[in-house]
Amino acid sequence: MTSLPATTERSLGLVIDLDTCVGCHACVTACKEWNTSAYGAPLSDDDPYGAAPSGTFLNRVHTFEYTGEDGTPKVVHFPKSCLHCADAPCVTVCPTGASLKRVEDGIVLVNEDDCIGCGLCAWACPYGAREMDQAAGIMKKCTLCVDRIDNRNLPEQDRIPACVRTCPTGARHFGDLADPESSVSQLVEKRNGFDLMPEQGTAPVNKYLPPRRNEEISILAPLLDPVTDGAGGFLGWLDRALNRL
Amino acid sequence: MHPAPSIIIFTVLSGLGFGMMTWLGLGATATEGPEALTLCAIAIALVAAGLLSSLFHLGHPERFLKALTQWRSSWLSREGIASIATIATFMLFSGLWGVFSIRSAALGTLTALLALTTVFCTAMIYAQMKTVPRWHSPLTPVTFLLAAVAGGAVPFAKHLAPWLLLLLGTGLVIDALRGHLAFQRSGTTLASATGLAPGRRPRLLAPPHTGSNYLMREMVYTAGRTNAPLLFGAGLVLAVLIPALVLLSLQTGPAVAIFATVSHTAGVIVLRYLFFAQAEHVVGLYYGRHGEKI
Structure with a gap:
């Protein structure tokens, strides 16, 4: 059924920290690698080594620039994948029932055997989260790595989406956003997490954490201060002796 | 689109x-x-x-x-x-x-x-499609229904047909004037898309990849817009004016009906091309459309 469930038992999703992301695209690569070799049709590439490469990706990192409060230019790396919306317009437009939102965890999925490749769900999504695979002729999208998060064959630390597992700066967090006590919900609360395009009325589950302002950036600053005023021991004696020359 | x-x-x-x-x-x-x-x-x-x-x-x-x-x-x-x-x-x-x-x-x-x-x-x-502000309007079903009712009447060269055609033309012009401002009025901007306040003048610095992708080909399509006013005029002349004038001024007969129908259909094809080519999807914001260029 492509009607949306009124409520879901859990709301699994991602929290993406725009302050911490360094734009390395490791999540893009990890996503492509896991999802091309596991669940459903592989993510095809067209002309991958030619002049105009193009391919199916479920996660892409855009880079934006804006003017900071002190007038200096700021750069924000902006990873974007399916936001697993509570009111997902991509699900209700599907004519075949291939698109669905799971009642148990709120994950938005495509049943690839039912997809006719009409592309209407990609039109309905404001975020560009769905891409038609040109080789398979069916719609592909982020599954939150359903074949990892419930996979008991994997070690426990690997039962999270590939993008979250690989992120070297810890800019991506995975959890239940319907549970106010969960670490992701606490993070959203403390850092004023926000929705993308709230005016579209999609009620996205995924949240984004804003870049910190200059005065907030104090985590690394103490580490940049000089560690000691003067060296001791032999090197200190050498330093002082050379200074006297 | x-x-x-x-x-x-x-x-x-x-x-x-x-x-x-x-x-x-x-x-x-x-x-x-x-x-x-x-x-x-x-x-x-x-x-x-x-x-x-x-x-x-x-x-x-x-x-x-x-x-x-x-x-x-x-x-x-x-x-x-x-x-x-x-x-x-x-x-x-x-x-x-x-x-x-x-x-x-x-x-x-x-x-x-x-x-x-x-x-x-x-x-x-x-x-x-809330994602395509130009389409997201009651005028879309109105113009589609007018096109079907007026177009369907042309082959029968009924007295009603020219007036239905003129009604279609009026509907299309009103819809075009509305559609022109629809994206701006939708309230979706790069600021709402990224959460970066509009006063901070957010703009695209680097796209996610150097090549193209499905989203860009399907929804960030921009070709053929420069001559849109000319094409719209040509579409209106072919779809509305010529068949309406022909049906009003000439004796009805099979030849007249066929000529009016062919002209009307050619015009509607041009207008339907514009319906897609001029429609802008909000995902284009993430690819640097409708925003400040660097």
């Missing part, structure tokens, strides 16, 4: 065919026998050609029967069911009329209602 030829052909031909079915169902001509059968066959052929063309748009056309299952939520599914119901009712109506000379007013009226419902469902596929 990418103006896919299969979808343009589908909406134009099926719209014209369903419009003809509406007028035939309501008794637009007094003909009987082979002539009636020919007119009915033309309407069915137009709709069938349109529906076949739409199948080419699919990644998996062989699974199209699955698309009839989700009528509770999906306008595309409703369109599929309504079109099949219309064709079945109309074939029964035209068989009785052409072969047995029984013109069933009840079946004819039902055909007209079903045909207009189908066109409405087609239009709602586009009008429901």
Whole structure:
């Protein structure tokens, strides 16, 4: 059924920290690698080594620039994948029932055997989260790595989406956003997490954490201060002796 | 939005065919026998050609029967069911009329209602898209229905046809004026898309990849917009002015009806091309469209 469930038992999703992301695209690569070799049709590439490469990706990192409060230019790396919306317009437009939102965890999925490749769900999504695979002729999208998060064959630390597992700066967090006590919900609360395009009325589950302002950036600053005023021991004696020359 | 030829052909031909079915169902001509059968066959052929063309748009056309299952939520599914119901009712109506000379007013009226419902469902596929502000308007079903009703009347050269055409032209002009500002009025901006306050002048610094992708080809399509006003004018002249003037000034006859229909259809193809080519999807914001350029 492509009607949306009124409520879901859990709301699994991602929290993406725009302050911490360094734009390395490791999540893009990890996503492509896991999802091309596991669940459903592989993510095809067209002309991958030619002049105009193009391919199916479920996660892409855009880079934006804006003017900071002190007038200096700021750069924000902006990873974007399916936001697993509570009111997902991509699900209700599907004519075949291939698109669905799971009642148990709120994950938005495509049943690839039912997809006719009409592309209407990609039109309905404001975020560009769905891409038609040109080789398979069916719609592909982020599954939150359903074949990892419930996979008991994997070690426990690997039962999270590939993008979250690989992120070297810890800019991506995975959890239940319907549970106010969960670490992701606490993070959203403390850092004023926000929705993308709230005016579209999609009620996205995924949240984004804003870049910190200059005065907030104090985590690394103490580490940049000089560690000691003067060296001791032999090197200190050498330093002082050379200074006297 | 990418103006896919299969979808343009589908909406134009099926719209014209369903419009003809509406007028035939309501008794637009007094003909009987082979002539009636020919007119009915033309309407069915137009709709069938349109529906076949739409199948080419699919990644998996062989699974199209699955698309009839989700009528509770999906306008595309409703369109599929309504079109099949219309064709079945109309074939029964035209068989009785052409072969047995029984013109069933009840079946004819039902055909007209079903045909207009189908066109409405087609239009709602586009009008429901909040992501494409230019389409997200009650004027989208209004112009689609006007195009079907006016276009369907042209082959019969009825007295009503020129006035319906002028009504269509008026509707299209009003819709174009509204559509021009629709994106701005939607309230979706790069600031709302990224959460970076508008006062901070967010702008795209680097796209996610150097090449193209499905989203850019399908929804961030920008070609053919520079000459949009010229094409819109040409479309209006072909679709509305020429057939309206011809039907008003010349004696009615098969040649006049065919000429007016061909001109009208050519114009609607141009206008339907613009319907897609001028429509802007909000995802373009993430790719540096509608925003400040560096």
